[in-house]
Amino acid sequence: MSDRFRDALQAVVTTPWQASAEQEKLAQALAAWFGAPCVARKDRSVQELCAKFAVEVVIVAGEPFKLYHRDADAPLFFHPSMAAQRIARRARGETDRMLRVGGIREGDIVVDATLGMAADAMVLSAAVGQTGRVIGLEQSAYVAQMLRAVQQFGSLTYPEAVQYLAKVDIIQANHSAWLAEQPDDSVDVVYFDPMFRSPNEESAALGPLRLFANRDQLQEEAVAQAKRVARRAVMVKERPSSGVFAKYQLQPDQPRRKIAYGVWRKHHE
Template sequence: MNFVVTTSYNPSKELIEIAKKLAIEYDVRYLNRNHLPKYLKKGLIDFYYVIDKKKMLSIKWRDGEFFFHQGIAKIRMENIRHGERDYLIESINPSENDVVYDATCGLGSDALLIANYAKKVIATEGSVHIYRVVKWGLSNYVSEEEWINKSKEKIELLNENYKDFIRKVEERAFDVVYCDPMFENPIYESNSLNPLRSFALYEPLTKDDLEEMLRISKKKVVIKTLKKDNLYKEIRKYFDEEYVSRKSGVVYGVINKTEV
C-alpha cells in the first residue's frame, strides 16, 4: 500500500520537523497537508500518517482513522472499581511480581489493564502500522488517569510476529502468556477495533503455537477466542478453565502449566 506522512492543517515548524523525521524513518515521502487532497483524488496514496497539533500520531484514509486511545481500558477499570467482573484479569490473575507476555497487542487496551496489576508486560504486534501508532501513543500520550500513565511505563512493545517471537524466547521466560488472535467472526459492534482491521494480521493459532507458549510460560497460557469460532472448537479440549461472557460469547481459556 502507498502512504505518506503529513501534519494537521496550519502546522508549526516543530510539527513539520517531526513529520519529516518520521517520513525518513518510514522511508516514505513527507507531504504538505495542503497538497494531500489532489493525491487522494488521483488515487496515488491509500492512507497517510498524520502528526496533529497535540503531537499525536494517527493513520487516516478516505473514510476512516486509526489512533491510539485509552477508551476501553478506562471503561473496564471503572467497571472493576465498581465491583464488576473482568474476565481478562480474572483469567490471567496477574500479581505485582509477574512479567506477562501479550502476544497480540493491537490497540494496547489489554496490555494497559494487565500492566496495572503486573510488574511488566512485554507485548508484540506484527503489523508495522498498528505498532507505530500504538508505540507512539504509549510513549507520548498523557492521560488524566494516573493508573494509565503508570501502566504505560511498564509496557515494552516490540514490532514482531508472535509466531516468530515465541520460538526464539528462552524457556519459562514469562509468568503468563496471553494471546488474543483476531476473531474469525468479528464483533463489528466493537467500534474501537474496527479501524485497525485493515492493518491487522490474520494468522490462525496452531497447536504448535500453544506448545511454544506453554514452553515459555511459568504459570499459564490464556487464549481469548469466540465460542462460535473454529479456534475455540479446536483448542477448548486443552483448557483447564474457561471465563465466558454470556453477552458477547468471548471466551478466555486458561491452560495451566504443569511440571513434568
C-alpha cells in the same frame, strides 16, 4: 528508525488542513520516526496524497496523530478504549475478569502475543506493577511503530493511558517466531486475543485496525510454543462456540457467554 520498518511502511506524513507550528514540528518528528517523507498538505485530501505519492497510508500530525489507510473509511489512532475504565474499576477494588481468569498478579511477566491497540496490555501493565513486565507482540509494522510513537511523543488526549502504555515492551514480530526463540518457563503467562472473529462482531474501535493488523487465526504452533514458554498459564479470548478451546485443551471460564477466556494451566503450578 530501523531498515525493517522502513522496508515495511509505504507512507507519507503530513499536517492537518490548518496546521499550527506545533503540528508542523510534530509532522517532521513523525516523519523521522516512521522513516517516511514529510509532504506539504496543500489542501489535498488523504486520497489525493495516496495517489500522488503512491502510498497506502497517510499519517496526519494532529492531536492525536492518525494513520489513514487508502482503503479505510476511518483513521487509526491511539485511544485506551475500555482500558481506562477497567483500570479505574480495579483501582476501586473491583475484579477484572481477564486478570482473575489469568491469575495475573504483581511482579508477573506477561506476554500479550496479539497486542493490537494495547488495551489489554495496559490493563496488564497496571496489574503487574513496577516489579512486573508486559511484553507486547505486534506483527504489523504500522501498529507497532504507531504505539511506540505514542510512547515517545505522548498524547495530550490520553495522558494517563500513556503512563501504562509506556511500561509495555512493544516488539514488532510474528508471535510464533518470537515465542519459538524464548527459553522454557521464561514468562508467567502468555495471552492471545485474535480479535477479528467476524466482521459483524468487532467493535467500532477495531474497524480501522482491520486493514493494518494480522488477521490470521490462532495457529497450533503458536499455542504449543506458548505452553512451553509459560511458567503458569496460557490464556485465549475467544467465542466458546469457535472450537478453539477444545482444540487447544483450554478451559473456558464462562462457556455460556458470547466471549470467554480459555485457560491452560501448567501441571506444576
